[in-house]
Amino acid sequence: MQFYFAPMEGITTWVYRKAHAEVYGALDKYFIPFLETHEKRDFKTRELQEILPEHNEEIRAVPQILTNKAEGFIKTARALQKYGYEEVNLNLGCPSKTVTSRHRGAGFLALPEELDHFLEEVFDALDMKISVKTRAGKDSAEEFGGLLDIYNKYPLEELILHPRVQADYYKNEPRMECWREAQKRSRNPLCYNGDLFTKERIREFCRVNPGEERLMIGRGLILNPGLCSHSTKEQFAEFQERLLNGYLERGLSETSVLFKMKELWFYQIHLFSDTKRYEKQIRKAPGLSEYKQITEKLLRESEWRPPV
Numbered sequence: 001m002q003f004y005f006a007p008m009e010g011i012t013t014w015v016y017r018k019a020h021a022e023v024y025g026a027l028d029k030y031f032i033p034f035l036e037t038h039e040k041r042d043f044k045t046r047e048l049q050e051i052l053p054e055h056n057e058e059i060r061a062v063p064q065i066l067t068n069k070a071e072g073f074i075k076t077a078r079a080l081q082k083y084g085y086e087e088v089n090l091n092l093g094c095p096s097k098t099v100t101s102r103h104r105g106a107g108f109l110a111l112p113e114e115l116d117h118f119l120e121e122v123f124d125a126l127d128m129k130i131s132v133k134t135r136a137g138k139d140s141a142e143e144f145g146g147l148l149d150i151y152n153k154y155p156l157e158e159l160i161l162h163p164r165v166q167a168d169y170y171k172n173e174p175r176m177e178c179w180r181e182a183q184k185r186s187r188n189p190l191c192y193n194g195d196l197f198t199k200e201r202i203r204e205f206c207r208v209n210p211g212e213e214r215l216m217i218g219r220g221l222i223l224n225p226g227l228c229s230h231s232t233k234e235q236f237a238e239f240q241e242r243l244l245n246g247y248l249e250r251g252l253s254e255t256s257v258l259f260k261m262k263e264l265w266f267y268q269i270h271l272f273s274d275t276k277r278y279e280k281q282i283r284k285a286p287g288l289s290e291y292k293q294i295t296e297k298l299l300r301e302s303e304w305r306p307p308v
C-alpha cells in the first residue's frame with residue numbers, strides 16, 4: 001500500500017512535512033497545498049518556501065496547481081520543472097466559494113467541455129507527469145460518469161478521487177458509488193481519498209477494496225500523524241517540538257506560530273482521553289509560553305489514546 005499525505009492549505013507546510021517525515025518516516029508522497037498561477041510574476045516568497053528543493057529533501061513532494069487556465073498551468077508547471085519536480089497535480093477539489101465561484105477547484109467540474117480543452121492543451125504542452133485530484137462533481141454525483149470519460153482520454157499519472165461533490169463540502173458520507181464506478185471504468189491508476197480517520201477504517205477500506213494500492217489521507221493524519229506507521233506519545237511530543245521550533249526558526253512571529261499550533265489541536269486533541277479542560281485552555285492561551293505549559297501538562301497527565 002502506498003500512503004500519500006493530502007495537501008492541506010495552511011497546515012501541511014514544508015515545516016510540517018519535514019517534521020512529519022523525520023519523526024514518523026516519510027510517506028510515499030506529500031502533496032504540497034495548492035499554488036495559484038500568476039500572470040505577470042513568479043512565485044510569491046511564501047510559495048517559494050514551499051517548493052524549494054532544500055525544503056523538501058528526503059520526501060517525494062508533489063506540487064499542486066489551482067487554476068482553470070491552461071496557459072497559467074503550463075507556465076507554473078514549467079517553473080516547477082526547473083526546480084526539479086517531475087510531477088504536478090491539478091486541484092479539481094477545492095470546495096470553497098471564493099475558489100469555485102471563479103470556476104476553479106471543484107468549480108471547474110461544472111464546465112466539462114472547458115475542462116476537456118484545458119487537459120488537452122496541458123497534455124500537449126507539457127513533458128511531465130500530471131495527476132488530478134478531483135471531487136465527484138460540482139452539484140451532483142451524476143456528473144461523475146461524464147467527468148470520468150474526460151479523465152479517461154488522458155494519460156494521468158493518477159486520478160485521486162475524493163468522492164464528495166462540492167456542495168457536500170466535508171459533510172455527508174463519501175459517495176462510494178462514484179468510487180466503485182471509477183474502479184470499474186478508470187483507465188488511469190486510482191487513488192482513494194476521504195474519511196480514513198483511523199487504522200480500523202483503513203483496514204476496512206482495504207478489506208472491501210482488495211487490490212487498491214494508493215490511499216491519500218488528510219484529516220486522519222493531522223489528528224494522528226502516526227496513523228500510517230507507529231504512534232507513541234514520545235514521538236508525538238517530539239513532533240510537536242520540531243514543529244514549534246521549526247516555525248520559530250523559519251522566522252514566523254510568535255503570534256503566527258501560536259495560531260498554527262492551536263489550529264492543529266482541533267484535530268490532535270482526540271489523541272488523548274479526558275481532555276475537556278485542556279481544549280479550552282489551549283484555545284485561549286494568550287502566548288507561546290502559556291501554550292507550552294498547557295500542552296506539556298496535557299502530554300504528561302492525559303492518557304494517550306489514539307482512536308483505533
Ligand SMILES: Cc1cc2nc3c(=O)[nH]c(=O)nc-3n(C[C@H](O)[C@H](O)[C@H](O)COP(=O)(O)O)c2cc1C
Binds near residue numbers: 216
Ligand atoms: C484545512 C484544509 C485545507 C485543505 N487544503 C487543500 C489543498 O490545498 N488542496 C487540495 O487539493 N485539497 C485540500 N484540502 C482537502 C484535503 O486534501 C482532502 O481532500 C480532504 O480533507 C478529504 O480527505 P480526508 O477525509 O482524508 O481529510 C484541504 C482540506 C482541509 C480540511
